Amino acid sequence: MSDYLQVQGYGGHTLVASGNTMTIDGKDTYDLTAVKAVAYQVVRNHLNGAYQGTDFKIQLKQDKRTRIFFLTTNHRDENIDQYRTWWLQLVERIEAIAVPRLVDEVVAAVRAGQTVPIGPAGARVVLSLEGVKKGGLFSKPVPWSQVTGTTRDGRTVDVLGSKAPGGAPVVIGQVLTSEWNSPVLPYVVSHLKG
Numbered sequence: 254m255s256d257y258l259q260v261q262g263y264g265g266h267t268l269v270a271s272g273n274t275m276t277i278d279g280k281d282t283y284d285l286t287a288v289k290a291v292a293y294q295v296v297r298n299h300l301n302g303a304y305q306g307t308d309f310k311i312q313l314k315q316d317k318r319t320r321i322f323f324l325t326t327n328h329r330d331e332n333i334d335q336y337r338t339w340w341l342q343l344v345e346r347i348e349a350i351a352v353p354r355l356v357d358e359v360v361a362a363v364r365a366g367q368t369v370p371i372g373p374a375g376a377r378v379v380l381s382l383e384g385v386k387k388g389g390l391f392s393k394p395v396p397w398s399q400v401t402g403t404t405r406d407g408r409t410v411d412v413l414g415s416k417a418p419g420g421a422p423v424v425i426g427q428v429l430t431s432e433w434n435s436p437v438l439p440y441v442v443s444h445l446k447g
Contacts, residue, residue, distance in 0.1 A: 258346075260339045263323035268311070270346055275313060277320055283313040285350035290314040290433035293344050295407060304328055309340035311347070314433060348436070356440040363445060371434050378412055378426035380441065385412050387426050395425045398447030403439040405430070410438050414446075 258270040269276045276282040292312040298305040309324040324336040359380070362369050368381045370388060377388035384394035400414040401422045412426040428435045 255342065258339065258342055260322075260324065260343070263308075263325040266322060268322050268343070270343060273350055275311075275343070275346075277322055281318065281320060283315050283318075283320070285347060286354065288313055288315045288351050288355075291347050291351050291355065291437075292431055292433050292435055293340070293347065294430045295340070296431075306330070307333060307336075309336050310431065311340070311343050312431070312433070352436055352440065355434060355437045356444065359434070359437060359441045360444045363441075371438050372428040372432045376427075376429065376432075378428050378438065380445070385414065385426050385442070396447070397445050400425070400442060400446040402446065403442050405439060410435050412438070412442055 256272060260268045260270075262268060266278055269279075273285045274282050275285065290312075291314070292310075294310045296308045296310070298308060306326040306328050307330065311322045313320050313322075324332075324340055326333045326336060359369050363380050363382060366382055368379060370377045370379050372378055372388065375388060379386050379388055379394075381394060384396040385400055386392045386394040395414045395416060399416070399418060399420075400412065402413050404411045404413065408430060410428050410430060411424045413422045414425040415422055416425070428438060430436075
């Protein structure tokens with residue numbers, strides 16, 4: 254991982270990654286050792302069946318500030334290889350610096366008896382000492398002993414488990430990859446599962 258990377262994004266915005274920080278437009282600095290939430294995603298955009306381009310997104314939240322940084326191609330995928338390389342380098346930095354700390358914080362909170370939601374109301378996964386459950390009034394937690402792991406595609410992070418002991422694994426919770434701390438979820442589940 255290079256210690257310095259400067260990226261020109263959508264709308265003329267610039268992101269500079271150096272050491273533990275990411276600075277957007279020279280003034281909005283996020284310290285990866287202190288961010289409260291992260292997310293990243295690649296989306297291929299279509300309109301009426303026609304390909305419109307690809308968005309590479311990086312999302313950072315610290316204090317009361319949030320920021321989404323885009324690298325966007327057009328329908329001809331101009332710059333897609335360079336954008337993919339830059340995006341992967343930024344994600345690698347976030348995964349190396351911010352994600353392990355966030356995982357430790359979530360695992361510690363759950364083990365201390367706190368309930369930790371990941372995702373927005375109505376489409377969240379709720380983690381607790383009891384286990385994993387979908388957000389909602391009537392959902393019941395699946396015990397950690399029955400949680401088997403996670404899968405991730407370009408759009409969602411799925412938590413897998415069996416609703417009955419010894420049952421076949423099914424999706425017991427799902428969060429969009431664009432949601433805050435969705436990258437943390439697979440690591441948290443691997444720490445806490447049975």
